[in-house]
Amino acid sequence: EVQLLESGGGLVQPGGSLRLSCAASGFTFSSYAMSWVRQAPGKGLEWVSAISGSGGSTYYADSVKGRFTISRDNSKNTLYLQMNSLRAEDTAVYYCAKHSGIAVGYLDWYFDLWGRGTLVTVSS
């Protein structure tokens, strides 16, 4: 079955750190770019970070640049998000999302598979 399963969310104090994981199955993980997208409670969607299929290129939203690090282990079919210096405004459900791969030769920004999400709460 084609699926993504996030883990690692929880309650953390402001200034703390957390690492999210996303386990992929049912497709050739290394062939696709992946992203993290978050949704604050009752709010809309915000793209956070992306990584190319090889892991050689990474991209970040300004709101997390310098604090979050995206990475992947293609041997384990797993995507990661290391989150440091967490703030209250980082509180959200974090989804991992697979890029569609419809564009040949460059990165597309269509997300055709999403995980169920993992909740990160930053509070003292």
Next chain:
Amino acid sequence: DIQMTQSPSSVSASVGDRVTITCRASQGISSWLAWYQQKPGKAPKLLIYAASSLQSGVPSRFSGSGSGTDFTLTISSLQPEDFATYYCQQANSFPTFGQGTRLEIK
């Protein structure tokens, strides 16, 4: 950043109705636009990409149109399972999403 503005923010409709949601980009994005459906407590689901291309497995009652800055999502005949929140997303650069349109049962 490219800002995406959806209208209306919410709409009430009945089963069988035709519904149109609009999305405007703050600058031209050609046809680099997607539409997603999200139900409460669930992940978003891709409906339309490249402004008008139907994602595999999505019912044909969903359609998209537009280019440049103005786009529409149309549901031709609402079904009970279509009541959800819909988001547009520009795919021209680092992605940004509209604020969402909540489709409610009248």
